Amino acid sequence: xxxxxxxxxxxxxxxxxxxxxxxxxxxxxxxxxxxxxxxxxxxxxxxxxxxxxxxxxxxxxxxxxxxxxxxxxxxxxxxxxxxxxxxxxxxxxxxxxxxxxxxxxxxxxxxxxxxxxxxxxxxxxxxxxxxxxxxxxxxxxxxxxxxxxxxxxxxxxxxxxxxxxxxxxxxxxxxxxxxxxxxxxxxxxxxxxxxxxxxxxxxxxxxxxxxxxxxxxxxxxxxxxxxxxxxxxxxxxxxxxxxxxxxxxxxxxxxxxxxxxxxxxxxxxxxxxxxxxxxxxxxxxxxxxxxxxxxxxxxxxxxxxxxxxxxxxxxxxxxxxxxxxxxxxxxxxxxxxxxxxxxxxxxxxxxxxxxxxxxxxxxxxxxxxxxxxxxxxxxxxxxxxxxxxxxxxxxxxxxxxxxxxxxxxxxxxxx
Numbered sequence: 001x002x003x004x005x006x007x008x009x010x011x012x013x014x015x016x017x018x019x020x021x022x023x024x025x026x027x028x029x030x031x032x033x034x035x036x037x038x039x040x041x042x043x044x045x046x047x048x049x050x051x052x053x054x055x056x057x058x059x060x061x062x063x064x065x066x067x068x069x070x071x072x073x074x075x076x077x078x079x080x081x082x083x084x085x086x087x088x089x090x091x092x093x094x095x096x097x098x099x100x101x102x103x104x105x106x107x108x109x110x111x112x113x114x115x116x117x118x119x120x121x122x123x124x125x126x127x128x129x130x131x132x133x134x135x136x137x138x139x140x141x142x143x144x145x146x147x148x149x150x151x152x153x154x155x156x157x158x159x160x161x162x163x164x165x166x167x168x169x170x171x172x173x174x175x176x177x178x179x180x181x182x183x184x185x186x187x188x189x190x191x192x193x194x195x196x197x198x199x200x201x202x203x204x205x206x207x208x209x210x211x212x213x214x215x216x217x218x219x220x221x222x223x224x225x226x227x228x229x230x231x232x233x234x235x236x237x238x239x240x241x242x243x244x245x246x247x248x249x250x251x252x253x254x255x256x257x258x259x260x261x262x263x264x265x266x267x268x269x270x271x272x273x274x275x276x277x278x279x280x281x282x283x284x285x286x287x288x289x290x291x292x293x294x295x296x297x298x299x300x301x302x303x304x305x306x307x308x309x310x311x312x313x314x315x316x317x318x319x320x321x322x323x324x325x326x327x328x329x330x331x332x333x334x335x336x337x338x339x340x341x342x343x344x345x346x347x348x349x350x351x352x353x354x355x356x357x358x359x360x361x362x363x364x365x366x367x368x369x370x371x372x373x374x375x376x377x378x379x380x381x382x383x384x385x386x387x388x389x390x391x392x393x394x395x396x397x398x399x400x401x402x403x404x405x406x407x408x409x410x411x412x413x414x415x
Contacts, residue, residue: 001062001176003037004062007040008067008152025157025161033178062145087122092136099118124140132155135156148165176227179234182222182223183255184252186218188251189214193219223237264409265408269412279339282358284306305342317345319338330356335373376408
């Protein structure tokens with residue numbers, strides 16, 4: 001069973017917004033055994049939309065459309081759906097009541113006739129009630145094919161997918177099982193891992209596929225099994241992971257389905273009643289951002305200091321200026337002082353620090369572009385490592401974040 005996702009909106013095509021909707025929808029469909037055959041982004045143009053609908057109908061069983069459902073003239077999805085289905089718009093009383101309730105309860109501006117037009121839907125559509133917005137979702141069937149139109153606002157779309165769309169798909173269609181298991185590795189590149197696993201990969205059953213997903217310092221190994229027998233898939237993937245583990249034991253950090261590395265760190269810190277702080281220069285607060293994206297991280301993350309300028313390292317982090325004068329701001333002594341001082345100032349069990357030259361030009365230090373020092377302070381002391389992460393600024397920063405978390409996790413696991 002295949003689905004196709006069509007996102008409508010010029011704002012996507014000109015790069016004004018990033019299409020996160022498709023990634024969310026694809027993941028949710030996969031969880032219920034629906035494979036996504038294609039994702040297409042198109043402009044708000046009737047002929048373009050009609051062409052996309054026709055081509056998607058030929059390829060997929062389920063076509064999910066997001067965007068173009070607003071009350072303004074440039075939102076033409078409903079009208080185009082009517083043309084494609086040889087249908088007309090009619091007023092749906094339940095949608096109108098909902099729109100009026102939203103304006104009365106939450107919106108300060110008076111409701112207009114333009115807003116009331118959100119209650120117009122194709123007569124052949126089953127309305128999917130949008131709890132959080134004025135544009136309803138719509139479910140239409142054409143023979144064996146299903147078209148589902150959803151608003152483009154991410155939080156509205158997500159609620160409709162979970163509350164309305166997935167249950168209806170599960171009720172209507174018989175689907176295979178799709179099982180994903182992803183192992184997280186750090187410290188070895190994709191090609192080196194592939195060499196290790198060549199013989200093991202050659203002996204995988206035909207219904208299990210391996211994918212390598214490299215990402216700046218870490219490689220995820222995703223096993224995907226697809227079939228009708230869920231118990232067989234579970235047992236087979238488990239057996240393959242058991243045979244894989246000895247081959248990657250030195251670089252394996254956990255299962256992605258269980259936790260990302262930052263979540264594993266958080267769980268371990270909570271279990272041990274330990275805390276963490278950060279002192280970041282070249283990573284600009286991205287380590288702290290990664291940690292605080294996790295709900296409940298305030299129970300173990302004490303805080304972070306973004307000491308981007310040299311004077312901030314001296315004035316706020318209390319790094320001895322003589323260390324900077326003697327070794328430069330990008331050096332092991334400085335990064336170790338940053339970690340140790342953050343640990344003391346913020347009264348944390350552990351601390352991470354970074355200093356480096358992310359580029360594109362050399363800064364206050366003469367260190368080569370890509371040079372990064374990462375410091376880790378633990379209850380037993382402080383240490384650092386030097387790396388060169390290349391000459392691309394974004395790559396340098398993200399690799400430094402991943403490496404810092406890897407180094408910290410190794411230290412926590414030693415206890």
